[in-house]
Amino acid sequence: MSTLQDVASPSAPDAPAGRFSGPITAISVPSLLQSIHLSRETGVLLLRDGRVEKSAYVRDGEVVFSRSNDPDDRLGELFLRRGVLSVRGLERCTAEVKDTGQRLGGLLLQSGLITPEDLIEGVREQVREIIHSMFIWTRGDYSFQMGPLPTDELITMKVNTTDLIRTGIQRISTWSRIREAIGGLETRYRSLPEFDAARSEITLSREEERLLQFLAQPGSVGEVCDTLIGNDFETCRTIWAFQVMGALERVR
Numbered sequence: 001m002s003t004l005q006d007v008a009s010p011s012a013p014d015a016p017a018g019r020f021s022g023p024i025t026a027i028s029v030p031s032l033l034q035s036i037h038l039s040r041e042t043g044v045l046l047l048r049d050g051r052v053e054k055s056a057y058v059r060d061g062e063v064v065f066s067r068s069n070d071p072d073d074r075l076g077e078l079f080l081r082r083g084v085l086s087v088r089g090l091e092r093c094t095a096e097v098k099d100t101g102q103r104l105g106g107l108l109l110q111s112g113l114i115t116p117e118d119l120i121e122g123v124r125e126q127v128r129e130i131i132h133s134m135f136i137w138t139r140g141d142y143s144f145q146m147g148p149l150p151t152d153e154l155i156t157m158k159v160n161t162t163d164l165i166r167t168g169i170q171r172i173s174t175w176s177r178i179r180e181a182i183g184g185l186e187t188r189y190r191s192l193p194e195f196d197a198a199r200s201e202i203t204l205s206r207e208e209e210r211l212l213q214f215l216a217q218p219g220s221v222g223e224v225c226d227t228l229i230g231n232d233f234e235t236c237r238t239i240w241a242f243q244v245m246g247a248l249e250r251v252r
Contacts, residue, residue, distance in 0.1 A: 018043070021143035026177045029135050030169055030244045032142060037061040037161045038246070041146055049140030056131055057149055057156075063164060064149075064156040066130035073130050075122060076104050084114060084122075124157045128164065135168035138177070162245055163202040169241040175233065181240040185222035188251040189239060191215045195247040211238055218251040 022028075024047065033056065036045060040061035047054045054073070057065040071077070076094060079085040085093070085108075093111075097104050105123065108114045114122070172178065191212045204212075207230050214228060221239060225232045242248040 018146035019143060021141065024049075024137050024140045024142050026138045026174075027181045027240075028142070029137060030165055030240075032144070033063075033131075033161070033168075034165055034244045034246070036144065037165075041144075042148065043144055043146040044150065045142065045144045047134055047137055047140055047142050049137060052140075054130055054134050056134065058161075059149060059156070061161065063127065063131060063159050063161045066127045068130045068133075070133075073126070073133065074104075075126055078122060078126050078129065079108070079114070082122075084118065089113065120157075124159065127157050127159055128167075131159075131164050132168045132171050135171055138174075160201055162198045165245055166202065166241045169237060169244065172237065178233070178236050178240055182221055182236055182243065183250070185225075186220050188218050188220045189215050189224075189243070189248045190218040190251050191242075191248055192246060195245070198246070207234075208238055208242075211235065211242070212247060215248060 029047070032045065036043075036058055038061065042059050042061075045056040045058065052068075052070055054068040054070070055066060056063055057067070076085060076090050080087065080090050093104060093107055093113075096102070096107060100107075105114075105119045109116065109119060195212075207228070210228060211224065214224060219227075221236065224239065225235055228235060239248060243250070
């Protein structure tokens with residue numbers, strides 16, 4: 001099973017200690033997040049593509065927060081998509097945030113537009129959506145700065161990182177990326193019994209359970225697709241997700 005050092009590229013010679021950085025590739029983001037998770041590191045994973053920046057804040061290997069400067073990732077836009085805010089309500093609140101410097105969540109609470117439970121679930125969903133959007137990236141640069149998180153003002157959330165990785169890969173719809181990640185039809189995999197501990201914390205579909213059961217004995221990608229009933233695209237994507245999560249390993 002790979003560690004952070006296995007997947008991270010060396011930083012520039014003058015980079016601060018405890019920092020890894022490199023270019024984003026078609027399959028690097030899921031593996032980076034899983035390696036940070038396995039290494040139980042604390043720090044900030046930053047992705048940058050031009051002016052767009054997205055960050056995952058990790059404590060002891062678990063994602064606890066995320067940030068993005070993409071306007072579509074803001075909490076107000078999320079509440080608009082969920083029907084919690086109207087367009088007029090969003091415009092009014094956005095203007096008030098600029099005038100007063102208040103956080104949008106606090107402003108919505110004070111105005112009675114949302115409940116504390118709405119805010120908690122909204123921030124949790126925002127964290128997940130930003131992380132999931134990072135999985136789509138295939139270009140730009142990443143850096144991971146290890147060390148204490150930079151501020152105590154973070155609204156840290158309890159998010160299952162293993163499930164984040166699984167559902168993040170499920171957002172990827174490009175076959176070339178999946179094909180590169182899993183190898184050809186003759187590439188063989190087997191399921192790992194040590195995954196059972198993490199498995200108890202997430203809910204697997206019936207198809208995912210069948211895949212793990214089928215690969216209790218080593219089998220090839222082609223054999224899996226020929227034997228299991230279902231969409232081959234989704235089956236191969238699940239193989240990638242399970243490989244990154246540590247549920248499957250390649251048999252050489």
